[in-house]
Amino acid sequence: MKKVFLIDDEMIIRKGIANGIDWKEEGFEYCGDAPDGEVALPLIEQCKPDIVITDIKMPFMDGLQISRILREKMPSVKIIILSGHDEFEYAREAIRIRVTEYCLKPLSASDLLHTLHKVSAQIDKEQIQERKYNDLKTKALQNLSISKDKFLIDLCDGVYSTSDAIKHASELGIDIIASYYFIVIIESKQLRSIDTDWIKEGYTCLTFWKNTKEKVFIFQGTSLDQLEQAATNIRKKMQSREESICFGIGKIENRIQGISLSYAEAQEEKSYARIIYKYNKQATGDDLQSKKELHHSFNRKELIQFLKFGNIGQIKEFSKSYSSYLQTSTIHSPLLYYYFLMDFTITITHFIKEMDNDSGDVLGQIKDKEMRASWIREYQEVITYMEEVLSIVIGSRDQTNSKYGTIIQKTKEYILENFADPKLSLQTSAAKVNVSASYLSHMFSNETGQTLTEFLTNTRIERAKELLKTTNDKTYEIAYKVGYSDSHYFCHSFKKVTGMTTKAFKNSGEIIPIK
Template sequence: MYNVMLVDDEEEVRIAIEKKINWQDLGFNVVATAENGQDALERALEAQPDVVMTDINMPFMNGLEFSKQLKAELPATKFVIFSGYDEFEYAKEAIELSAEEYILKPIDADELHSIFTRLKHTLDEEFDKRRNLQNLEKYYQESFPFFREQFLIGLIEGHIEVDRIAEIASDYGEDIKGNFYAVGIIKLSFENSEQFNTTDRKLFSVSLNQLAKETLKDYGNYHCLNYLGNVIVLGCFEKEDEYEEFVSNLDMICKLSAKLIEVPTTAGVGVLVNELKDLFSSFKSAREATAYRKLFDENQAFSIMDVEPDKTEINLFENDNVNTILKLIKIGSTDELNGAIHEFFSNFSEKGIGLYQMKISILEAYFEVLKLAKNYDISGSSIDGNDGDIFEFLDNIDSIQEVEKWFLDKCFFIQKEIKKSRMDSTEVLVDKAKEYIKEHFKDSDLSVDKVCSNLNVSANYFSAVFKKNTGESFVSYLTDIRLKKAVELLETTDEKAYVIAGLVGYDEPNYFSYVFKKAYGISPSKYRQQRES
């Protein structure tokens, strides 16, 4: 079953279209309707329809402009455009938008049935193409020339000798050029999808990679490859400010893949570097960024520079157990951290390592933990407490259990402080955003991008943090602020509704009335009349 959205400014037309055919028999569900392009854009981004059927002539935003904006956000969506006018320019624009059909009112039931029969066939073919295991296997064989793939993997893993990078790039990576570089990792999440076996998971990874390649090819100098069940995207930039666009494009892939592949994804983007030899650092920090999916909603992209302190150094410690502990201190639960530390200490007992050698290993691990704490401005003295000289302190401990408890307490303390620091920083960010909105809500062009530019954070990260802290989106919050101010002005002044519209950030008085009525059930003028009576 595919989802359909109907858009027309006349309610009777929407109802008539909905009743003209048996949608379910054709394989469709009407999941949303809207009466103008502005409203339709917001609803479509929530409903994620497979097909949008829209009129052209509507208030606030016409159907062609709405289709153009939605196509940029949801490139896989199909459009059926209809109009009461047989205008060549309308048809021409519809063709440029790659609309499936352009039809004239009144809409005939047989014609509508025929159109959606064809659309069902087209959508089924696209869906089967992605799910067909043979096609995916073919993609797997044909998509990645072996040597080029090995070159890219060698770059991100840091296994290619520095003086050989230019030589190998001339053979297998001539297009991998730029003044700046960054690595993004798009991670498929199968935690709640036990029905997928190992083969399916590999093929989904291939499908995601193909989707990323096809979608990103016109957005910049990007290179995609499969890597251990994930998709790696290498971005090559001429200018430093292309990095934010890179994050936004990976966010778009996450949202698109969640719909087409039906498995949640998260993208992490590593630090910006200016030489190919440093891609390993970007790759390592991208892996760190993907781990933050535990703290936010899935199907989003995050930059490591948004979620970790600017001064964080990527940990290159060789002990995988210690790296796991460091990661869990930052983003894990206390139970997960407790389990990882217990496993770390159990390895000493299982291998028969003596207490003295164990204490040396613990010191090495503890210094890595202290480095992590320093990145978050947690002082060593607050961690050490009354331990005094750490070497002397450990010398006086006589059992593995005592050392484990001591180490556990330190890690728990740092974990708690990091969570508190993160919470404080996100609250400060949201408070600053609220203050900025309060000061600039009268600006009709106020947007997420404008707020983020002022706060120096990415739009993806800001949107996730803002919604998590306030329980509502930026648009909903801004609308609420504007309408509350409008109510205040209606109650305390004699200004006309169109003047008040401008005073609260709406250039279009009719749209202000529409939004007001949607929120309060009556128009601004009737609201004032009721208050006065």
Template sequence: MTYKVFLVEDEIIAREGIRDAIDWAAAGYQFCGEASDGEIALPLIRERRPDILITDIKMPFMDGLQLCRIVKETLPTTKIIILSGHDEFRYAQEAMQIGVTQYLLKPIVAQDLLAALRKIASQIDGERQAKAQLETLQAQMFDHQPMLRERCLLDLVSGSSSAADFMEQARNLEIDLLAPWYQVLVMHAMPPSAATAPLYTLYQQVDVTVAASLNQSPLVVAFKHGLEDTILIVRGETRADMTQQAERLATAMRQRVAEQLGCRAIIGIGDPTERLSLIPQSFAEALAQISSFERPAESDPSDQGQFHGGAIMLKALAYIDTNYADPAMSLGQAAAHVLLSPTYFSALFRREVGETFIDYLTQVRIRKAIELLRSTSLTASEIAYRIGYQNPRYFYSVFRKVVGQPPNEFRQRF
């Protein structure tokens, strides 16, 4: 890699001495020009854009300091070496404040100049590398921006990020969401039982149809969660506007999806809110509405893969069934296993399984306790520890609540 060097020196003997004392090409530099003062140098510098400018301080017409100020304004990445006499040290101090990289005292020795040039070249290399890395990161961020945008919005509706954190991320991702009122809609698309197209293709068509329903409205921010769900955050000026707009959107999406694709669109509408921080509540209300819809009677209820989150729930249930004995088992732990936020996982779990996470975990543990009471001579306390309860008294209480009698009485029946 070569570095372009430009020299400004009013004394011709000194200028030629510096120019001829170094084998520029052999040292890795390109000597791209010279001038006798700043006024002559400036247009040449703008044209040739050197990486390094070497300039004297005291020169006629336009001195070195004036030249440095202009160069730093127009070519901020250009590095500057000031050549200074002993009695000009105060000028050198001013040059440092302008942003000059180094200064050398006259008379100039070739070795000293080369050492300064090598130091600056190393600095330029570091800056170029940092710039290249930044450009690469920016390109990657641009490529991943849709995914980052979706993640940011999901964190907002699920309550995983605060309003302040969301606003900071939204600014970087160019998400415009601020408004007097907000309302969340969730659309869950169910393909027809006789669908012949692959599900992925069908859901892509659903996305296109939903986008057409929105008609590029600046008041609606829409994003996906999985294949089947579309989440919409609607903005508005008043509560009444929000309610009317949400109903219109829901009606339009249901009709278009049904007429064009033959799909059933189940849409939940949360309550309007004036605060970003309450958007998760509106989202939860929308999910709750979807949860209240019954599955189609003709569908096989055991075929969970046909419903929203079926595959996710199968994975979550398998994880719980395998790790129920872990005292640390929690909703957050299970949610992390399937890569969902706790809030969204909780709502999805209740909708798909028909009971809360803790109720399901309790049932698994109590079923195992019943099995151990029947088939082993372990004490109730030992069983409690084996199935994930660290407090035997709490286990007795839970067992009695679920089964209707204490563990020891239950065992005596068999």
């Protein structure tokens, strides 16, 4: 039911219109009237009518003046002007103000009703159009949000080259260009009900939900010191929170391509944290407090990095550094030593299982050492235990360095067999050869001189070149066959790699050898 408000300086006209129409029967609500625009304005703001009927010539504030104000303050209100002045200037000004209807007096009740119904129908039509527009806008925003999340997920998975990442980010209105980046991942079954906005306060940060219990933050900055401080602060705050949250923080990278590496490292740290959390979850009372203090005293990520890249000669120094909390702590109890060594051993065991399928012998040796951990009473015994376990792991790792070639070869074979899969990425390749994504990324780059993403792109483009020369397939069909779900993206990548468009290449004289 549309609300109607009347403005006219003649009381007899106001009463005549107010009483001469069965408003409810006609589908309207007569919500008030006033003798001039000045008196009418606060009443209109209060009752918020859909339609305002106003005379032109009135004292204090006339119809055109109130119409200008209403058009600015309440643009959706429809205005019907009643005028006894059949003059061009009045009509022209009414049009300029975008008055809905301009009627000449005298006006019968039936004529006014006809005009009101006409305006009411216009309101209904506009409301329907507005709802459709809002629905489309909402859907578009939802699709854009999905597209943005999909892009950020693919970016973290290492799907894009630098130029392609910048191009797609620009199309989605995302600014990904920065001097430095690092990733934070948090995970909890109750994550939707936990406040996580504090993590990004004061920093430039892109966020997305990987799933219902995992949220990812891509931090950006112009200063290495700034992001190092951010990572340190986040780690301290996360460790001091009471909620059961597992988290991982990747190292700071200075290239867009490094985002996927930082993401892989953050995922890796989070997976270790989850293992330790399950172990610690059984603790209660004093045990729990001891574990909390110990958990906050060191950065497990340091241990993982040492397991990957440390050497035999650094074991003694690392053991002292990593366990320094035990030496400086006011608590010197066998229980604290035991918790520390269990955390240390579980982290190493998880690392070995991720790094090497054929790890039974090494795990057996560590298990033998672990059996005597509960008997350790002195700090020096802790150091000895650490040195012995690390010597086993680092020694085994060094002996298997020759496996790099085998792992790289298996990775290349997997890519050559599955490049047509649009979902193929660093993560899926790492899972196939049973190593972590960060480990494979580091190894692949060192051994081949190119990133895994670059190798995958080149493989796809080489196959596309063959298809362009040997088939009559359309461009979008070839794009699909070589692993691109977006033909425009395929054409962009093809030109970037070859320096030619697909059409120009097809018509060129370059010969593709038949394999």
